[in-house]
Amino acid sequence: KEKTMSPDNDSEETDLLSQYNRALDKHPLVTKSITAAVVQGLGAALASAITSYGRTSNNGTSQKLRSKRAAINWVDVIAFALHGGLVNGPIGHYWFEWLSKHGPKSSFHSMLVDQLLVQPPLLAFMFIFLDATRAAISEIRPSFGRTLNSVGPTILNSWRFWPIAVLCTFRYLKRKHYTVALNLCSLAWTVYLSRVGVTKKIEAVPQKS
Numbered sequence: 558k559e560k561t562m563s564p565d566n567d568s569e570e571t572d573l574l575s576q577y578n579r580a581l582d583k584h585p586l587v588t589k590s591i592t593a594a595v596v597q598g599l600g601a602a603l604a605s606a607i608t609s610y611g612r613t614s615n616n617g618t619s620q621k622l623r624s625k626r627a628a629i630n631w632v633d634v635i636a637f638a639l640h641g642g643l644v645n646g647p648i649g650h651y652w653f654e655w656l657s658k659h660g661p662k663s664s665f666h667s668m669l670v671d672q673l674l675v676q677p678p679l680l681a682f683m684f685i686f687l688d689a690t691r692a693a694i695s696e697i698r699p700s701f702g703r704t705l706n707s708v709g710p711t712i713l714n715s716w717r718f719w720p721i722a723v724l725c726t727f728r729y730l731k732r733k734h735y736t737v738a739l740n741l742c743s744l745a746w747t748v749y750l751s752r753v754g755v756t757k758k759i760e761a762v763p764q765k766s
Contacts, residue, residue: 589650594642601637605630636690640683648679711750718746 580588609628652675660667722742730738 586647586650590642590646593646593649594638597641597645598634598638601633602629605633632691632694633687635694636687639690640686644683644686645679714749715746718742718749 577588606629652671656667656671660670719742722739726735726738726742
């Protein structure tokens, strides 16, 4: 018997496509950004799964079989998804909108402008973004530990400085000067925070005998 597509399946696919098109019309930036995040995250997951599944070993068949279990590098998935949602999607939205309105009339010339002038720096920035995101994710756990150790004393020290600074600002200055005055106060506070951070790093370095 020949298999035929169910009308219900066709209508569901049409409904999903029409809903997506409506989302593109109503919220183009958000829709494109979410799409880019999902697609790039899925691509990174598939790449890591394929790589781990196909990895072989020279230590025997049993280890080779164990390596067939697909392992996903979630750090890469998060990094690529963030790049898609925060960089690729928004830039692609505004760039292609501008190119279609103000770029060359020829599709071929528009392609040349995109590939020769825009994509190379975007690719370079992509690698920078991915490496920075991977490094940031790997530092989340130790950073959380450092925060727990530092936030208590820092809050107590801030209460020795900021209440007086804020009170004097509110009492003696006009509202339009609040931000400027508190920014000037933050100069001294930033010096203190930086000195504390540098001191802790020096103390953490083992001294040579």
